[in-house]
Amino acid sequence: MRAQWILPACVMLLAANSARAEIPLHERKSGAEFMSPQTQAMQADDVSNPGMLAALDGEAFWKQKAGAANKACADCHGPAEESMKGVSARYPAFNASASKPIDVQGQVNQCRSERQQAAPFRFESRELLALTTYIGLQSRGMPVSPPDDERLTLFRERGKALFNQRLGQLNFSCAHCHEDNWGRKLGSAPIPQAHANSYPIYRLEWQDVGSLQRRLRNCMTGVRAEAYSYGSPEFIELELFLAARARGMSVETPGVRP
Amino acid sequence: MRMTGSRSRRLKSLARRWALAGLCLALAPCAHAAVLAPFEVAGDAIPQSLTGDKGDPARGRAIVVDRQKGLCLLCHSGPFAEQRFQGDIAPSLEGAGSRWSEGQLRLRLVDAPRLNRDTSMPSYYRIDGLNRVAPAFKGKPVLEAQQIEDVVAFLASLRETPTAQEKP
Structure with missing residues (x-):
């Protein structure tokens, strides 16, 4: 009898803890579901998905020797199809040598500096986007699976606070649009739920591939806020929260977005 | 130099x-x-004009439909046949002048979160209590006092059209 009350009590406690209603699991939708059938078709077909060109570049970079160590990614990791399977689905992860969480692009650059002894790639550079797209592609179709690592908890909680914090002259939080108003229209554009399961994406507005951080900076500029810098702790914290929020959804990298 | x-x-x-x-x-x-004109809140309204004068409804309409100035149609729709892209996050502006007095409209523009702290309606005439405002907008309200008055005058002019039964 008493056990019957435990679950409802837990649910009520959780609900009381969060300021607003989070999206129920069965209502979660990938951003692709809010797109026109034409854009969906462009993403679904590898021949017409422009993000696949970045993945092809990434495959070339994977095998290219670089740095003073004259090593390629493949020299340590072997074929990406095996070693990188599921990596993007679980990142950001806690990096013991840096004593902080790190995302895939941070991990690529750490390998560049430490293993290849080469200069790290610039954020949003063709090389970094190509490699992260190629690595992301190896997780396509796998569920987003953030690691169950206690060292990440504090950072993820901070990300959640950032997601709910009002920002900029227009004073919006991420949650105002993406939790309270998803499915409605902002001007002409339907508001998606902000799940980060398709990055890097090819965005038609950019006519280019870009990272999740570039997309977050766009939203911040939209609400007239000073955007966080690329690679900033805030972005990693937001990425951790977004990964937890999208847990179990299918990785779609490379996504196409309007 | x-x-x-x-x-x-x-x-x-x-x-x-x-x-x-x-x-x-x-x-x-x-x-x-x-920077900001002083104003007094009475109940759910700011009864007095921020400039002391009445606004101009025609200028107000231009601000409302401007996607860089008023930004209203990103979230609201309204009686703007020529505007293709209108949002549906917030209530339609149609008939706003029948639902609210000028003073009520003014407070809802100036600082709507005073009435509902969870609202997504931005404060159009407030410069404090904001986070990480971009340098280009720091210390500036979204609209100036005169623009607020113009928008108030325009919104107050949006009257509900009587339905067939109500017509004499």
């Missing part, structure tokens, strides 16, 4: 700027008052 100036001149100008920054900080509350 700074580029070509001597080192000592540059230092002096730097010192002056720091002094000025200190002064600005010390006078911060006054500086706000200088």
